[in-house]
Amino acid sequence: MTSRTQPRSLSEAATELIHHPYEAPGGFQSVQPGVFKASTVVFEDTAALRSREWKDKTGYTYGLHGTPTTFVLEERLATLEGGRQVLLAPSGLAAIALVGQALLKAGDELLLPDNVYGPSRDFARHELAQWGIGTGFYDPMDAASLAAAITPRTRLVWLEAAGSVTLEFPDLPGLLKVIRQHAQVVAALDNTWGAGLAFNPFDLGVPSANTAQGASDTRGVDLTVHALTKYPSGGGDVLMGAVVTRDERLHLQLKLTHMRLGLGVGLNDVELLLRGLPSMALRYAAHDASTRQIAAWLQTRAEVSRVLHPALADSPGHAHWQACCHGAAGLVSIVFDGARFSAQQVDAFVDALRLFKIGYSWGGPLSLVMPYGLKGMRRFGPLAGQQGTLVRLAVGLEDTTGLIADLEQALAALS
Numbered sequence: 258m259t260s261r262t263q264p265r266s267l268s269e270a271a272t273e274l275i276h277h278p279y280e281a282p283g284g285f286q287s288v289q290p291g292v293f294k295a296s297t298v299v300f301e302d303t304a305a306l307r308s309r310e311w312k313d314k315t316g317y318t319y320g321l322h323g324t325p326t327t328f329v330l331e332e333r334l335a336t337l338e339g340g341r342q343v344l345l346a347p348s349g350l351a352a353i354a355l356v357g358q359a360l361l362k363a364g365d366e367l368l369l370p371d372n373v374y375g376p377s378r379d380f381a382r383h384e385l386a387q388w389g390i391g392t393g394f395y396d397p398m399d400a401a402s403l404a405a406a407i408t409p410r411t412r413l414v415w416l417e418a419a420g421s422v423t424l425e426f427p428d429l430p431g432l433l434k435v436i437r438q439h440a441q442v443v444a445a446l447d448n449t450w451g452a453g454l455a456f457n458p459f460d461l462g463v464p465s466a467n468t469a470q471g472a473s474d475t476r477g478v479d480l481t482v483h484a485l486t487k488y489p490s491g492g493g494d495v496l497m498g499a500v501v502t503r504d505e506r507l508h509l510q511l512k513l514t515h516m517r518l519g520l521g522v523g524l525n526d527v528e529l530l531l532r533g534l535p536s537m538a539l540r541y542a543a544h545d546a547s548t549r550q551i552a553a554w555l556q557t558r559a560e561v562s563r564v565l566h567p568a569l570a571d572s573p574g575h576a577h578w579q580a581c582c583h584g585a586a587g588l589v590s591i592v593f594d595g596a597r598f599s600a601q602q603v604d605a606f607v608d609a610l611r612l613f614k615i616g617y618s619w620g621g622p623l624s625l626v627m628p629y630g631l632k633g634m635r636r637f638g639p640l641a642g643q644q645g646t647l648v649r650l651a652v653g654l655e656d657t658t659g660l661i662a663d664l665e666q667a668l669a670a671l672s
């Protein structure tokens with residue numbers, strides 16, 4: 258597996274994924290990876306049984322620990338992001354939970370950004386709390402806030418870029434610089450939005466404590482988590498997650514917990530992901546281009562008090578996004594001022610949409626919409642203490658002009 262230091266374009270990523278090496282067994286010269294399904298893997302004799310090591314990929318031991326098909330997907334995901342090892346989980350949320358369970362013990366503390374993916378926060382507040390693991394929150398747009406929140410008990414700092422729902426883009430190198438002052442802390446990034454395409458989370462050029470002054474190594478985050486459910490699948494029909502690492506020891510720690518929890522994935526789903534990956538960069542670019550057009554149009558609308566999208570100059574963290582990204586995914590959020598529009602009026606707008614369907618998740622061909630009450634949603638930043646409704650649009654692959662027309666006719670339902 259390769260590790261990159263130079264960002265590569267979306268089209269270079271596409272070529273890399275389409276030409277990713279695959280050797281079919283037994284001289285069968287197909288380009289598409291075979292789908293191998295098994296619970297039991299048989300051993301020729303007891304010597305083979307005893308010598309086979311489930312932790313590495315030199316052989317097979319049991320379906321739960323990998324088949325040739327899962328190994329191919331793991332390698333491709335690692336290449337995509339410039340990581341070295343990958344663990345697959347039944348959903349993005351299961352991958353998030355795996356990280357918490359593997360790396361934290363009673364007495365430890367986890368720090369989450371204020372705008373963390375909601376179910377990630379719920380997992381920390383309920384499951385982790387019940388196991389004696391504390392959770393603190395920091396302002397992702399203020400490295401000093403993170404510095405102040407880290408204690409000797411902090412073991413894991415969670416990062417998300419862009420932030421869930423409100424799409425602020427944090428200063429990742431700035432936050433990592435703070436984290437690197439604490440050797441005991443692991444930096445984890447939920448990279449579902451970037452999908453391994455928008456930026457290189459393992460190569461953020463952050464000076465580490467043991468790098469000579471003035472020099473900088475290319476160390477970025479320690480691990481990333483993905484909801485493969487979103488862009489990698491691209492079909493809206495698969496649930497899967499992944500944890501990507503570059504460090505063998507960290508990977509092994511995660512893998513042991515992964516094994517003990519019995520986290521496995523369906524091989525039909527792995528096949529669908531292997532099908533989705535070669536077209537992902539193209540789909541990502543299409544979602545991105547359409548979303549930027551829609552975001553720019555939304556900015557011209559008087560009903561909308563704020564448009565949140567990292568590529569917009571006045572969106573929070575735009576400069577940070579610009580410094581590391583060459584993609585912006587397919588999400589845009591709009592804010593309706595509570596003093597002008599009631600939640601019922603915004604609901605009427607959402608209900609009036611025809612192409613944007615009401616539903617969770619994103620990354621498939623279908624455009625989706627979801628309203629969120631702003632009250633209590635954020636404790637930091639300009640949205641803290643605000644009243645009103647935020648509507649998140651997940652832009653699909655439909656004709657952009659048609660999507661804008663749909664938004665325009667639905668905005669009329671506000672009044």
Ligand SMILES: *Cc1c(COP(=O)(O)O)cnc(C)c1O
Binds near residue numbers: 350
């Ligand atoms: C969807 C999502 C997840 C969870 O993925 P599932 O496969 O739906 O469990 C995690 N993080 C982010 C940012 C997501 O958008």
